Amino acid sequence: MRKYLCFGIGLMLFMACNLGRDKIPITPELKKEMENRQIKKLSEAQIFAKAIDLGRQIADDSQKTLAVNLKSAISTKGISEAIQFCNVAAMPLVDSLSLQYQATIRRVSFRVRNPKNQPDSLEKEILEAYQANLEKMLPPQPNVQQIDDQYLLYTQPILLNNPLCLQCHGQVGNEIKKEDYDLLKKLYPQDSAINHQTGDLRGMWSIKLSKKAIINSM
């Protein structure tokens, strides 16, 4: 009998709590607080590990599409037509990955063709570290940095390890045909992405991920 009574009281308390809870309106502030708590529940290490996975997946997918587009454009239409296929910002895949992961996907470099691909101060530091590692012959590794309490930056070095790249990033008059360079200069008057050799650090993928999106994908 006592058992049933306890159970009954427990049930009533439970219902009362639930009734009470229903009355609390979910304001935007409360929603943010709940999200912040969720972020705290997962350890920073777990979030960083997932950022590495996600970033790598986004960079690899983008890189693959870029390579396939470039190769087929060069073989069917020639360099002048292929020039437009090296702009990742114009790739539909990058658009859909950005939407899917709420990520900002860029490629940055110290020697840019498109001034939009210039690195910011954090990206500069990371690029310098990649360059130093390459000179010490250390294997290129992806990296994750904290931007602020809401965003992380995933980066991955881009090595110029395919002779195909030299047709647009090599030496003018040698690997780059004079007429192709005229077109490149017309489109990118401040171009400094030439005179590269295979094995050079061409730049890096720079992928800004929100912690919220990382958690949602876990």
Ligand code: HEC
């Ligand atoms: C057909 C010509 C062409 C080929 C081949 C080519 N690129 Fe590019 N590359 C460009 C153009 C044009 C841009 C500027 C794109 C933009 O507007 O963002 C560019 C930009 C880049 C950037 C961004 C930084 C910057 O300089 O603005 C990287 C990194 C890059 N290319 C790497 C490569 C790699 C690696 C290869 C070989 C797999 C390659 N490219 C092959 C034409 C080419």
